[in-house]
Amino acid sequence: MPASTRRAAVIGGNRIPFARANGAYSRASNLDMLTATLDGLVARFGLSGERLGEVVAGAVLKHSRDFNLTREAVLGSRLDPATAAYDVQQACGTGLQAAIAVANKIALGQIESGVAGGVDTASDAPIALHDDLRRVLVRLNAAKSPVDRLKLVGQLRPGQIVPEIPQNSEPRTGLSMGEHAARTALEWGIGRAEQDELTAASHQHLAAAYDRGFFDDLVTPYLKLTKDNNLRADSSVEKLGKLKPVFGKGPDATMTAGNSTPLTDGSALVLLGSDEWAAEHRLPVLAHVVDSETAAVDYVHGPDGLLTAPVYAVPRMLARNGLTLQDFDLYEIHEAFASTVLATQKAWEDAAFAKERLGLDAPLGPIDITKLNVAGSSLAAGHPFAATGGRIVATLAKLLRERATEENKDQRGLISICAAGGQGVVAILEAKA
Amino acid sequence: MTASVDRKVTELDGPPSLGPLYARAAAGAALPGGGGRDLPAREIVRRGVSVEQEHLADYALACGFGIGGALPLTYPHVLAFPLQVVLMADRSFPLPLPGLVHLANRITAHRAVTPDETLDLRVHADRFVAHPKGAQVDLVAEARVGEELVWEGRSTYLARGAEAPADNPPGTDIAEPSTPTGTGAATWKVAGDTGRRYAAASGDVNPIHLHPLTAKAMGFPRAIAHGMWTAARAVAALQGRIPDAATYDVVFRKPLLLPSTVELVTERSGPDWSLAVRSARKPDKVHLTGRVTPA
Numbered sequence: 001m002p003a004s005t006r007r008a009a010v011i012g013g014n015r016i017p018f019a020r021a022n023g024a025y026s027r028a029s030n031l032d033m034l035t036a037t038l039d040g041l042v043a044r045f046g047l048s049g050e051r052l053g054e055v056v057a058g059a060v061l062k063h064s065r066d067f068n069l070t071r072e073a074v075l076g077s078r079l080d081p082a083t084a085a086y087d088v089q090q091a092c093g094t095g096l097q098a099a100i101a102v103a104n105k106i107a108l109g110q111i112e113s114g115v116a117g118g119v120d121t122a123s124d125a126p127i128a129l130h131d132d133l134r135r136v137l138v139r140l141n142a143a144k145s146p147v148d149r150l151k152l153v154g155q156l157r158p159g160q161i162v163p164e165i166p167q168n169s170e171p172r173t174g175l176s177m178g179e180h181a182a183r184t185a186l187e188w189g190i191g192r193a194e195q196d197e198l199t200a201a202s203h204q205h206l207a208a209a210y211d212r213g214f215f216d217d218l219v220t221p222y223l224k225l226t227k228d229n230n231l232r233a234d235s236s237v238e239k240l241g242k243l244k245p246v247f248g249k250g251p252d253a254t255m256t257a258g259n260s261t262p263l264t265d266g267s268a269l270v271l272l273g274s275d276e277w278a279a280e281h282r283l284p285v286l287a288h289v290v291d292s293e294t295a296a297v298d299y300v301h302g303p304d305g306l307l308t309a310p311v312y313a314v315p316r317m318l319a320r321n322g323l324t325l326q327d328f329d330l331y332e333i334h335e336a337f338a339s340t341v342l343a344t345q346k347a348w349e350d351a352a353f354a355k356e357r358l359g360l361d362a363p364l365g366p367i368d369i370t371k372l373n374v375a376g377s378s379l380a381a382g383h384p385f386a387a388t389g390g391r392i393v394a395t396l397a398k399l400l401r402e403r404a405t406e407e408n409k410d411q412r413g414l415i416s417i418c419a420a421g422g423q424g425v426v427a428i429l430e431a432k433a
Numbered sequence: 434m435t436a437s438v439d440r441k442v443t444e445l446d447g448p449p450s451l452g453p454l455y456a457r458a459a460a461g462a463a464l465p466g467g468g469g470r471d472l473p474a475r476e477i478v479r480r481g482v483s484v485e486q487e488h489l490a491d492y493a494l495a496c497g498f499g500i501g502g503a504l505p506l507t508y509p510h511v512l513a514f515p516l517q518v519v520l521m522a523d524r525s526f527p528l529p530l531p532g533l534v535h536l537a538n539r540i541t542a543h544r545a546v547t548p549d550e551t552l553d554l555r556v557h558a559d560r561f562v563a564h565p566k567g568a569q570v571d572l573v574a575e576a577r578v579g580e581e582l583v584w585e586g587r588s589t590y591l592a593r594g595a596e597a598p599a600d601n602p603p604g605t606d607i608a609e610p611s612t613p614t615g616t617g618a619a620t621w622k623v624a625g626d627t628g629r630r631y632a633a634a635s636g637d638v639n640p641i642h643l644h645p646l647t648a649k650a651m652g653f654p655r656a657i658a659h660g661m662w663t664a665a666r667a668v669a670a671l672q673g674r675i676p677d678a679a680t681y682d683v684v685f686r687k688p689l690l691l692p693s694t695v696e697l698v699t700e701r702s703g704p705d706w707s708l709a710v711r712s713a714r715k716p717d718k719v720h721l722t723g724r725v726t727p728a
Contacts, residue, residue: 027490032500224549
């Protein structure tokens with residue numbers, strides 16, 4: 001191991017437009033989308049035939065045949081086939097965790113370059129056999145005699161034909177992510193209006209970013225899509241206010257299909273490297289990965305909400321870096337649900353929560369919301385689970401670079417991503433003036 | 434090459450339905466007379482062809498391609514193929530469509546074509562010359578985006594026992610690509626329904642590919658794989674290794690009976706690739722040889 005480390009550079013990114021499930025990408029597989037995204041990245045940065053340090057990506061909804069998804073994408077891409085790859089999976093934290101894994105190896109000097117991100121399709125989702133049927137079939141395959149086989153066939157029942165379709169729910173609680181988020185929203189008293197405001201802002205910011213060409217070097221068209229097709233540029237609080245709640249119960253229900261992310265198909269990757277590697281390849285550096293933290297909470301039997309782990313991860317990371325929550329020029333808080341973003345902020349502002357749960361003398365305090373998700377986030381773009389981290393890292397790195405150049409001042413950004421399983425991944429990026 | 438020829442243009446409004454065309458051609462072939470002595474000076478044109486996601490996905494799945502940013506190298510062939518059939522099924526065409534044997538194929542992509550581009554397709558027949566076993570003819574297809582030529586295909590067919598006008602000048606045949614003989618890069622178990630799946634995706638519903646019984650009626654022991662399926666499956670294995678602008682030559686050798694287990698053999702020489710599809714059991718039985726070179 002080297003005596004000192006270095007900060008990995010974020011050089012750029014590439015994603016395909018995100019598509020609402022069962023629409024524009026209904027026939028594309030995870031491998032198709034990931035390979036297309038990788039080839040787009042290779043083309044953008046002139047990496048055809050290059051052997052990179054490694055490619056790390058993953059998918060949340062994954063067929064068992066895709067066990068080596070990322071390696072297969074490398075083999076089908078224009079990268080040197082001698083580029084190593086592996087898969088990771090940490091629910092919605094996958095993309096950011098992959099970027100951290102690559103950045104850390106670069107920091108240690110073990111690799112000079114790497115690609116990280118993820119892909120997900122809710123359209124081409126893996127459907128599993130009914131567990132009883134699967135067990136019979138496995139034993140049938142192993143059975144030696146015809147009599148054994150016949151006995152096993154006798155165990156087959158018509159009801160076993162019903163397949164198991166992946167659910168967006170927690171195995172231990174049986175609650176969907178939306179139902180979990182609705183509990184947290186209720187706990188923090190998150191109102192309908194503020195959720196719809198945040199949602200409308202997300203759409204308006206994303207639309208404005210497209211309009212000014214911000215995504216021209218971050219997005220490659222795919223299958224006739226040039227923009228995320230969940231984006232509603234004319235979204236407004238009035239229009240969102242007409243939607244009926246879909247999560248939570250009774251008069252307190254506030255979460256609608258508008259202020260929750262839809263099931264989405266898509267893929268996103270970022271290119272990371274050492275400063276030296278970037279210079280050798282004449283590629284400009286957008287930002288550097290400063291630090292990261294992953295937290296987990298006991299949402300099953302404990303007091304915490306499913307999507308609240310970032311509330312814990314951020315203060316730990318800030319303390320280690322001697323920073324306050326206000327020391328950031330931009331914030332990217334993943335919009336799993338509008339209520340999640342709002343509840344996260346309320347928790348950071350709450351003195352009792354800081355003391356009792358975070359073990360802090362004072363709350364982290366509020367953030368300037370004019371610095372929050374300024375180019376839109378998941379409510380507008382959609383949220384193909386494992387792809388979201390790559391989208392956010394590339395977006396934030398480019399935003400920081402723009403501001404550092406404009407203001408001739410170092411810029412610092414915070415990323416916070418909540419994930420199923422009660423986990424949260426957060427990171428700090430910095431762009432030098 | 435034949436720019437001086439003045440061809441009568443037939444414009445199609447939509448994709449022609451190939452089943453009735455094959456039936457008409459089969460009926461026509463059984464009748465006496467019909468068929469000109471030489472090639473008709475005709476061109477079949479279809480403008481504004483856009484790629485349908487379902488069609489592209491079915492084709493990609495049948496042939497082993499991914500659904501990427503660019504169309505598979507061989508995909509425009511299945512868009513142009515129905516236009517070939519329109520030309521060949523017509524009474525003015527000098528060779529009978531049923532029983533034509535695909536000898537060789539050359540495809541050149543001049544750049545990556547993306548699924549959102551609208552293509553103008555043109556097909557004409559060319560180079561109708563004598564072959565040791567009869568007569569051969571080339572069906573030439575091109576795809577343009579606006580004025581830009583993006584893709585070309587040349588399919589060479591043999592009509593056994595047919596005669597070409599003696600005074601037609603011979604063209605240059607596709608030089609037989611060398612046959613790589615190394616270890617197989619991949620083993621494919623080619624399923625019995627491969628012909629039906631490719632027929633559904635390509636529109637090439639020639640009965641020799643569909644079912645053992647229909648193939649037997651045409652003189653084959655079992656259904657045989659479409660040559661262009663084998664060609665597509667082979668070049669799909671080179672995804673990521675070949676440039677967007679490339680020429681892909683194939684020569685079809687022994688028919689690939691379905692089902693079969695075959696091996697793909699590849700060999701790289703600088704920027705060029707040669708490949709072969711051969712029987713897994715009898716390696717000297719070669720179904721296809723091919724070559725990919727940067728265009």
